[in-house]
Amino acid sequence: MVALKAHEVPRFVGRPDMVAGIFLAYGPDAGLVRETVQRLIRHLSGDDPEGANITVLDAAELATDPGRLVLEARSASLFGGKRIVRVRGAGKNLVMPLTELRDAPGDAAIVLEADNLPPRDALRALVEAAKTGRALPCYPDSDETLTALMRETFNQAGIRVEADVVPVLREILGNDREITRRELEKLVLFAAQTKTLTREDVLTLCADNGMLAIDAILDATGGGHAEKLELALNRALAASVNQQQLLAMLTNHFAQLRRWRAEVDEGRPPRAVLEAQRPKPHFSRLGALEQQLRLWSDPALATAAERLLVATSETRRRPALAEAVLRRTALSLCMQAAQH
Template identity: 45%
Template sequence: MSALKGRDIEKFLARPDLTSGLVLVYGPDTGLVSENAARLVKYFAGDPPDPESLSQLHMSEIDADPQRLGILARSPSLFGGQTTIRIRAATNKLAPTLVELLDEGAQALFVVEGADLKPSDALRKHAEARKDARALPCYADTGQTIDTLIRETFAAANIALEADLAPMLRDMLGNDRQVTRSELQKLVLYAGDGGRLTRDDVMRLCGDNAALAIDAVVDSIATGHARRFDDAMTRAAAAGTDAQRLLIVAMQHFSRLRAMRAEIDAGASVDQIVSRATPRIHFSRKAGFEQQLRLWNDDGLAAACNRLAAAILDSRKSGPLAPAIGRQALLAICMAAARR
C-alpha cells in the first residue's frame, strides 16, 4: 500500500522517494492540496520550474483532447531528463489513461490534484495500490497544525507577537490552508521583517466583522449593557447581519449558558466550567462568560430562551418586520439582565 499518513506525508514532500510514477494529492482542503502539489512540482521541476520539463493541464483540457496527456507523457524532454506533468481538478475519468501510461513505464512524474476522494474511487484505489504511486490525503488543518504554521511563518520574518496573540489568531483562522496562508502573509506584509503585531492589528486586518459584531450583541444583552447593545447592533447592521441570524446565535448562546449553569448548580465552579467548555471559549470572552454565569439563574435563562424562540418564529412569519422583532426581543433580554 502507498497511502501516506501523518508525518510520512511531510517526509515525502521534503524528499520524495519516486523519480517517476504517480503522486495523487487529494482531500477536502483544496488550499492544502494545491500547496502540496506545488511543493512537489518545485522539487522535481525546479524553482522557478523549467518550462521544458514541466507541463500543466486542467482536467477540462484532457476531456476536450483525450490524446493530449498521452502525447505529453510519451514525448521526451527536449534537453533530456525527467518530465513532470501536473494535472488539476482530476476526476476518476483520468484513471484508465494514467494506468495505461504507468504500465507502459512512461518516464514522467504525474502530480495529480483531486477532490475529496472516497476509498472506492478509481484514482485513489490505483494510487494506494501501485508500487509506483503515492497517495497524499490533505485534510483540514487542526489547531496543532495551525499553531505550527503561525509559529513558522512569523519566525521566518522575525516578527514578534503580543502576549496570547497566537491562540487568538489560531481561533480566528479557518481550516483551509490557502485562506490561512493568505491571512498570515497579509499580517507579515503589514508588520514587515522584524516587526511586531498586536491584538488590534489582527482584529483590524483579519477579523470577521459580522462574527465579531454578533458576539458583541450577544455579550451586551447577556450582561445587561444597553449602551453597548445599541453600539453592537449598529455594527451588526453595518456588517449586513441578518436579524434572524442574530436571534438564532443569541438562542444558541443562552442555551449554552443554561447547560453550563446546570453543571454549576450541580456543584462545579464557574472557572472549571468555562475552562473546559467545548467548543473552547476564546480567552478574550472568558471573563464575559464568567460574569454571565454568575448573573443568570436557570429560570432566567429558560425565560430568555423562550423569548428568543418566540421571536425567531415571529420573524419568520413577518419577514419585513424581522429587524424590529429581533431588536425588541434582544433589548428586552438586555433589560432583564440589567435588573439582576
C-alpha cells in the same frame, strides 16, 4: 500499496521517495491541495527548477481526448529537464490513461489535483494500489496544525507576537490553507519593520473574517441584547463563518463564564477576576464580561452549557438545520440573560 496518512503528507512532499510515477493530491481543502502540489513539484524539479519541463493541463481538456495525457507524459523533454505533467480537476475520466501509465510510467512525474475523494473512488483506488503511485490526502487544518503553522510562520520571520495573538487569529481564520497563508503573509508584511504583532493589529487587519462579529455574538448572547445578537449573527453568517464553529465558541464562552463565576462566588469582585486572567480579555470587552458575570449564576450557566451541547449534537445529526438551531439556541440564552 502506499496509502499515506494526512499527517505524513508534509514530510513526504519535502522528501518524496520517488521522482517518477503518479502523484494524487486530493481533499476538501482546495488551498492545501494546491500548496501540496506546488511544494511537491519544487522538489521533483531537483536542483534545476528553471530547467524543469512542466506541462499544466485541465481535466476538462482531457475529457474529450484522454489519450493526450499519455502522450504528454511520454513526450521527451526538449531541453533535458525533468518532465512533469500537472493535471488540475482530476477525476475518474483519467482512470483509463492512468492505468496505462501506471504499468509503464517512464521518467515522467504525473501530478494530479482533485477534490475530496471517497475510499472507493476509482481514481484514488488506482493510485493507492499502484507501485509507482502515491495518494496525498489534504484535509482541513486542525487547531493543532493551524497553530503550529502560525507559530512557524512568525518565528521564521523573526516576529514576536503577544500571548493572545495566536488564539485570536485561530478564531478568525477558517480551515482553508490558501486563505490562511494569505492572512499570515499580510501580517508578516505588516510587522516587517516593528517585528511585533498585537491583538489589535490582528483585529485591524483580519477582522473582516468575522472576529468582531463573533465577539459581538458572544457578548450579545451573554448580556441579553437581542437586537445586537441578530445583527451580529447576520454579519458572521454573511462572512461564511461556520454555524458549528459559532456554537463551539458559544460553548467555550459559557464554560469560561462558569469558571470565572466560581471565583466570583468565592468572594472576588468580577473586575478583579477578569483583570487576573492571562491573557487578559481585551479592554473593550471588560465591561460586557463584567455585566455577564453579574447576570448569570452557576446553576444558570450549567443549564446554558447543557442547552449548547444539545444544540451541537442536533446540528451534527441534521446539518441542514444548523443555522436554525444556532439562531434558536442563541436567542433562547439571550432572552434568559435579559430576564435577570
